[in-house]
Amino acid sequence: MIKTNKYQFWFATGSQDLYGEETLLQVAEHSRVIVAELNKSGILPFEVVLKPTLIDSASIRRCFNDANADDLCAGVITWMHTFSPAKMWILGLQEYRKPLLHLHTQFNRDIPYDTIDMDFMNLNQSAHGDREFGHIVSRMGIERKVIVGHWGDKKVQERIGSWMRTAVGVMESSHIRVLRVGDNMRDVAVTEGDKVEAEVKFGWEIDAYNITDVAEYVQAVPKGEVDALLQEYYDTYDLILDGRDPEEFKAHVREQAAIEAGFRKFVEEHDYHAVVTSFQMLSGLKQLPGLAMQRMMADGYGFGAEGDWKTAAMVRLMKIMSAGGTNGTSFMEDYTYHFEPGREAILQSHMLEVCPSIADGKPAIRVMPLSMGNREDPARLVFTTKPGRGVACSLVDLGTRFRLLINDVETLKQERAMPNLPVASALWRPEPDLATGAEAWILAGGAHHTAFSLDLSAEQMGDWGAMMGIECVFIDKDTTIRNFKNELRWNEAAFRR
Numbered sequence: 001m002i003k004t005n006k007y008q009f010w011f012a013t014g015s016q017d018l019y020g021e022e023t024l025l026q027v028a029e030h031s032r033v034i035v036a037e038l039n040k041s042g043i044l045p046f047e048v049v050l051k052p053t054l055i056d057s058a059s060i061r062r063c064f065n066d067a068n069a070d071d072l073c074a075g076v077i078t079w080m081h082t083f084s085p086a087k088m089w090i091l092g093l094q095e096y097r098k099p100l101l102h103l104h105t106q107f108n109r110d111i112p113y114d115t116i117d118m119d120f121m122n123l124n125q126s127a128h129g130d131r132e133f134g135h136i137v138s139r140m141g142i143e144r145k146v147i148v149g150h151w152g153d154k155k156v157q158e159r160i161g162s163w164m165r166t167a168v169g170v171m172e173s174s175h176i177r178v179l180r181v182g183d184n185m186r187d188v189a190v191t192e193g194d195k196v197e198a199e200v201k202f203g204w205e206i207d208a209y210n211i212t213d214v215a216e217y218v219q220a221v222p223k224g225e226v227d228a229l230l231q232e233y234y235d236t237y238d239l240i241l242d243g244r245d246p247e248e249f250k251a252h253v254r255e256q257a258a259i260e261a262g263f264r265k266f267v268e269e270h271d272y273h274a275v276v277t278s279f280q281m282l283s284g285l286k287q288l289p290g291l292a293m294q295r296m297m298a299d300g301y302g303f304g305a306e307g308d309w310k311t312a313a314m315v316r317l318m319k320i321m322s323a324g325g326t327n328g329t330s331f332m333e334d335y336t337y338h339f340e341p342g343r344e345a346i347l348q349s350h351m352l353e354v355c356p357s358i359a360d361g362k363p364a365i366r367v368m369p370l371s372m373g374n375r376e377d378p379a380r381l382v383f384t385t386k387p388g389r390g391v392a393c394s395l396v397d398l399g400t401r402f403r404l405l406i407n408d409v410e411t412l413k414q415e416r417a418m419p420n421l422p423v424a425s426a427l428w429r430p431e432p433d434l435a436t437g438a439e440a441w442i443l444a445g446g447a448h449h450t451a452f453s454l455d456l457s458a459e460q461m462g463d464w465g466a467m468m469g470i471e472c473v474f475i476d477k478d479t480t481i482r483n484f485k486n487e488l489r490w491n492e493a494a495f496r497r
């Protein structure tokens, strides 16, 4: 379902006309080779497009404005092969509005000790030219990524690829549309927020409809369509009947198929990319959307429960950034602790809505009563989560600004069965350890809801937040409470407006 542009990244080499034509031809040839090899590496998720060498203010300005205007261009990668006086870059940079990567590399990997002369050094002087460029970008206060290293190094290529995903997240964030068919859960604080400011900062459109508008779509789904989807469920997942009559069980699952088909039709017709529900507002629906939302998330939709539009948009954003990833991304909630010394962990789950993209093995359908709300027993997918390293993110509104918390976590293999727990779950340990991680999380005002991914890194999420101009705090292996509290205190000053 994730349909994004076939994005490209422009490769803009800086130089000047002082060196003569022969040198400029060599510069262009080197850039051509680098771009060709980057594209051939198989590591970059998007294509790099070579642009003519930039040697004066007019061509630089034109290049950046063309990049702004080109719908397929998601960012510009700059590299100063030689010295490129940076006053020439001011006008273009001032007008540029897309992600910027400064690739600080050079054509040759090694110093050719035996043959190096003055001509070679004058041609290959990015160590020198890139500092001039970096100075002006810093002086102008422009957010950009800097990646240092030889372009042929796999690690460098991986970092470029990872930044490309962040850049596409920046481009796509500006038109995430969230469908709210449930307001914030009554009395809850952390899932609330300023939707106008979110549109100003992130570009998110967050619209409310009556749940009855969608319920009409659910009721109008043709019987044949519901039956076909029901059959797909039965073909795809295991069933855990829990002693229920198979036909009665099937009737409950069938209801989720109708809900899924109705919701899909509604969001497709109205062009939404994320859905927010509330178990307190279900007029016209017989069940809380469970299995239905789980399957929509697996297809790339964002989701937030209890009116949580911030997390819904973050899940959608992270689905876009991790598109093609194999480990999964989901809405999640901190639920309960395991405090056994040496094996501390947090059990993550939700009432129903955990995305099966993170499932360890084949999910199964169960039908159980909800512990909250007043609807009939909803069908849901149950599973445990793949072990691995992931990132849990919480976007909170502090009243005067947004703060993004980014926590490195390790999901653990779930060794012990939990036969009486009728929901999907993950068991994870936050970095640097449960006690420090949770203490930092609470001090920073992080929510119980998170957007979680096994395919993205803290660096990618932090780069996205930096591009959005919001406060990002990392909780990772280097976190100590004393430093973390100071960081929060300093951020109060840095983000004053």
Ligand code: MN
Binding pocket: 305, 306, 333, 350, 449
């Ligand atoms: Mn919740």
